[in-house]
Amino acid sequence: MASQPPVQGYVDPNFPNPMGPNDASIIIYGYTPSLAVGLLGVILFVIGLAAHLYLLIRHRTWYFSTVVIGTAMEIVGYAFRILSSQQDPYSVIWFVIQYFFIVVAPVFFSAAIYSLVSVMINVYGRQYAPMPPKLILWIFIVCDVAATIIQIAGAALVGVAYSNQEDPTTPNNILLAGLAFQVFSFAVFLVVLFWTLVKARKSPTTISRSFVAALVVATLAVYLRTCFRLAETAEGLLQNLSTHEVFFGCLEFAPIVVAVFLFTYWHPGRWLPKAASPLRKSEREGESVSG
Template structure:
């Protein structure tokens, strides 16, 4: 399929106010299905950069190295939104900008979710195994393994989407691989959400005694935001690149950017390193909210 023929796709969109530069890496349509908003993209890049600095600084301050996975996720968000900003301001037809935006923003929350898994393990270790159906070591092993599997599948799928698009070929198979990775992530996170809710209900008195009510509320909201965002991405990917969710930026802003931006803010205010301490399995940390 040539760059000219790609315009025949049903979801083909051409911005009448943004002439196609016709460069080597430009497709004949805007694959997003719209011209991305520079305001959203630039604000998101700045927002996540600010939180990368504050999160990483607090991680070093409290020596909570286990929280660096969250900073890794923020780096992915920044790269993705910088690419999106280039699409919005410089050239929305540019394939490489789209691929970088798609790859990094889709895979970033995998690292953010890994931080959430570690928080639950740390809470169980501090408050008592009796409140959890599973031991913290098993939770870490199972969900980190699930994250690794999900990441590999999503990276493979997102990369193949980019390869297929660069060659102007049908990306359906690649999209299905990405869909499988997201489906597995939703499955794993569904189990995690159930474990989190049951643990917090059973340990509610211990949480109060340790002064961790506000932190646990922040943790719960953040986990649900990541979960909601993952479900959104699953449905969007199932629809395909030309679906309603992927071709209307309001859904992206409200169901991709906003939830993750809130997660970054909540964990910045109630940083896990400050509230739980330096070590995941430590039982003698001073708890503060």
């Protein structure tokens, strides 16, 4: 009886496969993860976690607590990338764990942004938004949760397929469906956000322009990361985007770092209370950060 041909993919010539029970025949990442990226991820997200935890407790902005959860998950994800880079890049379990935490973490950042926009609508006035703030919050959180569950299921099945040397096309299509839905729902949210910001220019209550700009940049950074994941999966397994860590570093890691650190300085606890009262244009121009 003929043996099943091995799955084509990347094998590190400098890192022999331990051939353990949880090891795939190839490195599912498409490359051996970099120790530098893993360490940088852990260090930066530990700093971000400490900063956001401090700001959360100081300003009691509990609606923004999901940023703390997201940064903690990023730390776990990058810690497992370190393990993969140093001990066993062929491990399916470590691949799935790091994928789970790094993919799910941005959902918590998105939830924080949805909550923040809901608070801003209450500051501006309900009439300046296309729908009630609570409805915005729950619609997009439910969409993100559903999309993420589909993604995680697809990623886990991809790992199982590689481990069993089976065709991973169907699991990858499941993953693709989850990402496509997430990109679509986030695009709808962007329409809601920009609609609100345009209409809110007529509001007698103002919010610092620099804070709004930071919110927009952070939101677009999270969206860029989601679009990258969609493009990577749509291109196909073990293709250009998924087999070069530079794309991961620039389009997954960097955008989330930008979002996390933008919200450390432009934290809603420092800006929104001051922006809640009407200000004259001249006062807005010279507004400083509250302590």
